[in-house]
Amino acid sequence: MANPIIARITLPERARRGEIITIRVLVRHPMERAIDAPGLTPLPRKILHTMRVTYAGEEVVRADLSQGITANPYIEFTTVAVDNGPIVFEWDEDGGTTYRREARLVVT
């Protein structure tokens, strides 16, 4: 549940209540897509297939990803600033591993 992952989460430090902010997430991950071509040893698919973002206990966005997403996946979305509560990012990887990160936003 609490596996670390290298993720760069970019969001404003503070926002007014009700303001819509943009959050950018860049994760370091090879997103191994199981290429099967002559001369290559096929590796099993190992990608982050889901990213869930929860803010103040409610889901904001969920991304279901395929191997058509780049290595080091980048995802940008918006949310309404409601309170200081942590913004929780969770990723599910093929094989059942879950990664988790949190970000803080100061709401005035």
Added chain:
Amino acid sequence: MKASRRAVLVLPIATAALPAAAAEEDVATAERAILAGRTPVATGIAFEMPPLSENGNSVDVAVRVDSPMTAADHVRAIHILSEKNPVPRVASFTLTPRAGRAEVATRIRLATSQQIIVLAETSAGQVHRAMREVIVVLGACVETG
């Protein structure tokens, strides 16, 4: 006897032609699965993607759907479909009113020049659709030999 031998000779050609046809069917199947019998409207989506991409390993895609994003009227899902990738459904985003705007951006891999389809489902059950062509100079698929 002669006829059956001819039939066997034709076989490899027929099977070689299959993968391309299958991929195109797949995107149609994937789109039908999302539409579930609904007819999409061709308005309401601003879909940004470079018309020409030198590197299929990373293509920027940004989608914005016109929506008030209230509990009563919001965009529930945004799907990105590719016509000629091995996997037609590139990504699906599930949104809630807490997103504030129906706006997502990501980077995708593209095997070759093709059409990209964006479908947006609203809470009212309506589906918006946008389609754009992208020219890919160097595809993301590995080619050896």
